[in-house]
Amino acid sequence: MNTSPLLEISGLKTHFFLDEGTVKAVEGADLMVQHGTTVGIVGESGCGKSVTAYSILQLVESPGKIVAGKILWQRPEATGGDLLDLAALKPNSREIHAIRGGEIAMIFQEPLTSLSPIHTIGDQIVEAIRLHRPVSQEEARRQAVQMLQRVGIPRPEERLDNYPFQLSGGMRQRAMIAMALSCHPSLLIADEPTTALDVTTQAQILELMSELQNDFGMSILLITHNLGVVAEMCDQVVVMYLGQVVEQADTVTLFNDPKHPYTQALMRSIPKIGQRRRGRLDPIKGMVPDPYNRPHGCCFHPRCDKFVPGLCDQQEPPLRKLKSGGMVRCVLYGE
């Protein structure tokens, strides 16, 4: 078994150059995805989790740009098995086109707007298959039917000729997953795949994703702000705040023993059944800072209840490795 990670992101910085100033959407993201595992990225809106995911596939649009860092991708045996730095590829190069959809696939939050409303489901899946596989139209169609069946869409042959607006939300997301997995990628990036769905459908889609992961042996990078989803799905969790990874740990450790004050505050803000203390939630104090003016030093210090004056507001702490195997970016955990 291959022990080197499937995907290793180090020191990634993706900035948006706007007239009003530079938005440092990702300012130091480090994470690792091992073969066959699920890694969750959690954080508030605007913390850079989606931009990190888009950076992997070079999908960040102008005026956004990857300015630093490495995204090392272990290519599958079939395509050479070499180690490739995706951050160094050009957004419109042949290599990245082969990787997008072929080796790394992506599904999105809103399956209605993420599928073209005027092309049939079949058209869009067949297109994905034929982009990466040298198969005939008929063979691609046969594979598409198989995929739809595999993701639990009833009467797949008929559904293939349906348009997205003729399907329910859950069915649309299933079709989206079928399209993403049609070329058997080794990594599936799921950008809030269940946010737009109702709770029952959410559970079904998550269950489907775990099932498919077992079948296809792929890894999943799950982007979400739902800690419940993380607890259910992920082996590893990465917590992001203001474009930085502030903590990384395996899921059990993170939930039982969160290290970073931000993670601790996140955990306190989850409503729990049966634990009605005074019936009030404990939100994180303050607001997410203005993206044009990042706080000096540790970017969480204005909201941190363990803030050490003269230290936290002076220098930015590095991401340190812990004995437990996780990593944390906080001055409280040093040598």
Next chain:
Amino acid sequence: MRSYILRRILAMIPTLFLASIVAFVIIQLPPGDFATAYVAGLAANGDIVSQEALESLRADYGLNEPVAVQYFKWMGGILTRGDYGISFEHREPVSALIWERIWLTMWLSLVSVLLTWLIAFPIGIYSAVRQYSAGDYIFTLIGFFGVSIPAFLVALVLMYLQFKYFGKVASGLFSDEFVAAAWSWARIQDLLAHLWLPALILGLGGTAELIRILRANLLDELRKPYVITARAKGLPEWKAILKYPVRMALNPFVSTLGWILPSLISGSIILSQVMNLPTTGPLLLRSLQSQDMYLAGSMILVLSVATVIGTLVSDILLALLDPRIRYQ
């Protein structure tokens, strides 16, 4: 789809009926009738027409009958015999006067629409995909000129330039030897050689407008999530753009078919006068001035039929293009 087309065709019947009534009523609206306009014209030249002669003229043309009777006689003639009545002024059957002009107007409009599309399509896409580039600014500038300068002015300038530097008179749709000739291959070639310039001038405003519409629509579509999906699939950039957002932004191109025809016809009246084009414009204008009611009414009727059919064709094309319309 078949029932959709059938429904639309059935809906055309009341529309056309109403259009014919409106066409007929509009010509009745100005005070007086053809006889008074005719007499006034003669009087301006110093001729005196007796009251009896005026009355016999009215009786001959059936102008004394109630409007409703006149309308049903006229419509009856059209529906049963294809007889559009006679032109009072030209003393000829209307159908002999209008058909060639109507065909030429249709051709001019069609060529104009095609040229509009051919020019607007690539420029619109370029302007949206390379928003705020130098090329986008240049095309935007040209586009604003196109929208704001009236077509007849452009025509005058081009005619002047063509006369001054090439010694040619860019006037009419045929060379002298073909004006009265029967239709032949040579005449069609001659027509095409003359047609492109007025068609281009006529389409100028529409082209500029369509570029702006396509650019705005495409800019909206380019930001939609399905474009990212297309890219994330591994489609090369130009393929992803042409297959998805451009397809979505195409709707206004097809919709133009319906409304471009009436606007071209009304816009072409001045241009036709300036460039001496044998289209319906000048004839319609003249017939309205002289209250030549069957001639004017027939032309308005035929043009509204053309507009309604144009709208139908554009609606059917839209339904073919966009399944969300088809399945409603």
